[in-house]
Amino acid sequence: MIDVNHLRQDLEGLKTAIARKKFECDLDSLVELDKRRRETISEAEQTRAGQKAANTEMSQLPKGSPEFLAKVAEMKELAGKVKDLEAVAKDADEQFQEAFLSVPNLPHESVPDGKGEEDNQTISAWGEVEGDFPHAVPHYDIPWFEKLIDFPRGVKVAGAGFPFYIGEMSQLVRALINFFLEEADKNGYQEVHSPIVVNAASAMATGQLPDKEGQMYVDQNEGMYLIPTAEVPVTNFFRDEILNSDELPVKRCAYTPCFRREAGSWGKDVRGLNRLHQFDKVELVKWVHPDNSFDELESLRKDAEGLLQKLGLPYRVLLICSGDIGFPHSKQYDLDVWAAGQKRWLEVSSCSNFTDFQARRANIRFRGEDGKPQPVHTLNGSALAIPRVLAAILENNLDSEGRVKVPDCLRTWFDKDFLSG
């Protein structure tokens, strides 16, 4: 959630900022709800103060004395009034809070205006894309593909979108995970191994609930959610905590499987490894001082880019426009890898600054220079999502003999020159 002072002190500025995003919310009625909330709280608390004062008096009187009994009778009415007013205030507060949760984060001034995907800006690119892949085919058309990635048996055992990776392919997945984690370590991210289920409070804090409930797998019995990204458990590590300012920035990385129901998006671009219900990913998360969160976003993005460069995979960097940016994001970059066989870009990373938006929901603060707690800024980025990186390696590195050249940077964990089924 945003700072409520935006609503109280700069309503027009807030309207302008939100209008740049595609999300709609009725700020005028929100202002009314805020006003009513404050009035009802004030009234209930004043009445309650009267009750407390009377109770202090009563505690001095002898119990059971006529004065005492008279006071009890008198106070009954006030007690009922307090109860009623507190209920009204609580109701008004909840109404406001609920509506306030639907206000999106404000886009940063450096985020370009735009209606949707088509207005995202390509701000840089790396590697050759045209004419450099004479033997490329879509990864799912490589003759031996189905020997190493078994979709039908995944369907039998679990369902569509849950493939088995077999033998050398499984080892290659493991090599990618290790490579990503080691590079993150070199860049100063402390590795954590996290739960891959979370409770409702955690999913609420990072914004998966209430809006995106349908995208997660749920265990109804336990009230648990399979994580759609390590962002959720890792960010929640510091939920309801106050950090020391000299601890900032905190940088963490985690490898986890990720689970997404992909409700609504199934049927489009789903062949092979392009879109799965379960996939592996290494995620980078930062908790930083508000003063330098946008610098931290740049370095986060460079950390993710470094992986694609070492793998030798061409990619482009998209600066996401105001109309395509997510609800909690202030600024977002996507990294798209070039898949030469399919001749299309595959998104393998999304690097975002949430400013204080997530931190307010998750109640993650630090003690500022004045000693008062204030929200940190949180950032995260994929580094990287495995299956699409794998797809690009398979397609781009296919040679004339139908073999796939394994990137040199993976040799520590996968000691073969080629993958050939």
Next chain:
RNA sequence: GGAGAGGUGGCAGAGUGGUCGAAUGUGCCUGACUCGAAAUCAGGUGUGCCGUAAGGUACCGGGGGUUCGAAUCCCUCCCUCUCCGCCA
């Protein structure tokens, strides 16, 4: 899963219906003493919300209830510990 015990401020730990946001100890900060440190002494030291402020109000695991009044009584959920069972 069964039986029992328990969840209070950074930590430890009192408090079983009223003057308790909460004793005491400890930790931390400031000051005094000291060449400096230790020790000692004095003061300070939670968070949210309402309020321009003064101040008010809420919070003793979460939620609900009883009462004029709840950290304290009742219900319920969660969690921790001990023992038993089961198990990677």
